[in-house]
Amino acid sequence: MQSHTHAQSHTEIQKPLHTQHLIEFGSSMSMSVLDAETVDLVVTSPPYPMIEMWDNAFRAGNEQLAEALDAGEGQTAFELMHQELDKVWAECARVLRPGAFLCINIGDATRTVGKNFRLYSNHARITSSCVALGFQALPLILWRKQTNAPNKFMGSGMLPAGAYITLEHEYILVFRKGGKRAFGPEDAVRRRHSAFFWEERNQWFSDIWDFKGARQLLTANDARSRSAAYPFELANRIINMYSLQGDTVLDPFLGTGTTTAAAIVNARNSVGYELLKDLEPFIHESVQAAHKQCRQLVRNRLRAHEQFVAEIEQRREKPLGHTNTNYGFRVMTTQETELQLLELEELQQEAAGRYRAVHKPAPRADDVNSFEPESV
Numbered sequence: 001m002q003s004h005t006h007a008q009s010h011t012e013i014q015k016p017l018h019t020q021h022l023i024e025f026g027s028s029m030s031m032s033v034l035d036a037e038t039v040d041l042v043v044t045s046p047p048y049p050m051i052e053m054w055d056n057a058f059r060a061g062n063e064q065l066a067e068a069l070d071a072g073e074g075q076t077a078f079e080l081m082h083q084e085l086d087k088v089w090a091e092c093a094r095v096l097r098p099g100a101f102l103c104i105n106i107g108d109a110t111r112t113v114g115k116n117f118r119l120y121s122n123h124a125r126i127t128s129s130c131v132a133l134g135f136q137a138l139p140l141i142l143w144r145k146q147t148n149a150p151n152k153f154m155g156s157g158m159l160p161a162g163a164y165i166t167l168e169h170e171y172i173l174v175f176r177k178g179g180k181r182a183f184g185p186e187d188a189v190r191r192r193h194s195a196f197f198w199e200e201r202n203q204w205f206s207d208i209w210d211f212k213g214a215r216q217l218l219t220a221n222d223a224r225s226r227s228a229a230y231p232f233e234l235a236n237r238i239i240n241m242y243s244l245q246g247d248t249v250l251d252p253f254l255g256t257g258t259t260t261a262a263a264i265v266n267a268r269n270s271v272g273y274e275l276l277k278d279l280e281p282f283i284h285e286s287v288q289a290a291h292k293q294c295r296q297l298v299r300n301r302l303r304a305h306e307q308f309v310a311e312i313e314q315r316r317e318k319p320l321g322h323t324n325t326n327y328g329f330r331v332m333t334t335q336e337t338e339l340q341l342l343e344l345e346e347l348q349q350e351a352a353g354r355y356r357a358v359h360k361p362a363p364r365a366d367d368v369n370s371f372e373p374e375s376v
């Protein structure tokens with residue numbers, strides 16, 4: 001059994017971290033509450049062009065687009081929809097700090113418009129726009145979604161040569177505003193506390209993710225089914241991979257507030273823009289779930305790590321070479337020696353769409369044997 005003594009004395013001297021969470025109802029094509037270069041990470045999923053469930057959202061107020069769809073001009077409609085999204089990517093370019101990341105979850109669309117069945121490659125079109133805005137495209141993630149209908153055929157069935165591939169993946173596009181983020185001496189401690197475990201790195205930085213689609217916390221209803229929420233785990237990973245504790249995370253297409261919840265759980269500030277005011281109760285519910293999610297996530301991360309250490313040390317028949325100063329357990333690399341997970345001490349709603357949270361160092365999980373794999 002490793003000693004806890006050092007861990008306790010170290011965490012006691014750390015000050016609580018305060019974060020703020022802002023929900024704005026309105027279009028993210030103009031994010032006036034945000035000054036230029038004030039955001040450290042964007043994680044988001046826009047309405048998907050050429051996926052029918054989003055047609056009405058794109059048609060609203062855009063006559064040319066409505067006419068193109070009605071006339072069966074698929075390529076024109078696709079282009080006009082992306083021109084709408086482009087306005088939001090331009091706003092992201094304005095508000096992100098140099099070196100900050102923009103991560104976009106998007107799926108391609110297949111659709112018959114008029115008589116033509118074809119692929120509308122949303123990920124390629126968004127990549128072109130973001131590169132034109134000056135973002136650097138970085139290696140992306142394929143999110144392999146398990147569908148409920150693996151045997152769904154499209155096209156000519158078993159007869160060649162007119163059957164179509166079933167799309168069972170989406171993308172998480174990863175862009176950076178220019179070159180590497182510069183860290184000053186004042187960021188050094190915060191950066192080391194925000195480290196992730198070696199074994200998490202190996203899983204998170206793989207180019208294929210295969211966790212299930214969104215866990216639907218809420219019962220079906222109109223607003224919810226229109227939201228197309230992504231899983232908490234998606235926002236959680238991206239936030240840990242590309243931001244530091246105390247940073248500011250923006251989601252310009254907030255939906256049900258998954259990104260806000262993941263920001264609260266991970267002690268980042270957040271801003272979310274959402275067009276539909278009727279999603280407010282769902283966003284509030286996501287925020288309220290953060291307490292429980294945070295406790296579960298922190299416990300699971302610590303227990304999973306201790307289990308990993310036990311297994312690898314048993315296999316190698318010798319202890320790992322480094323020790324984490326906050327928890328007293330061993331870690332694989334020196335970069336993990338000051339890793340410090342934070343738990344949620346307080347979460348308050350100050351006004352409509354305004355939340356405040358207080359985070360403090362999380363103690364070591366005491367019951368390693370009751371580790372349950374994280375549910376996503």
Ligand SMILES: C[S@@+](CC[C@H](N)C(=O)[O-])C[C@H]1O[C@@H](n2cnc3c(N)ncnc32)[C@H](O)[C@@H]1O
Pocket residue numbers: 026027028029044045046047048057226227228229230231252253254255256257258259273274275276279
């Ligand atoms: C794919 S959903 C996002 C789901 C979200 N990731 C979640 O986990 O709930 C896209 C959201 O963007 C919103 N939206 C569409 N256009 C918008 C705009 N111009 N500004 C802000 N929100 C917009 C839609 O109402 C919808 O809720």
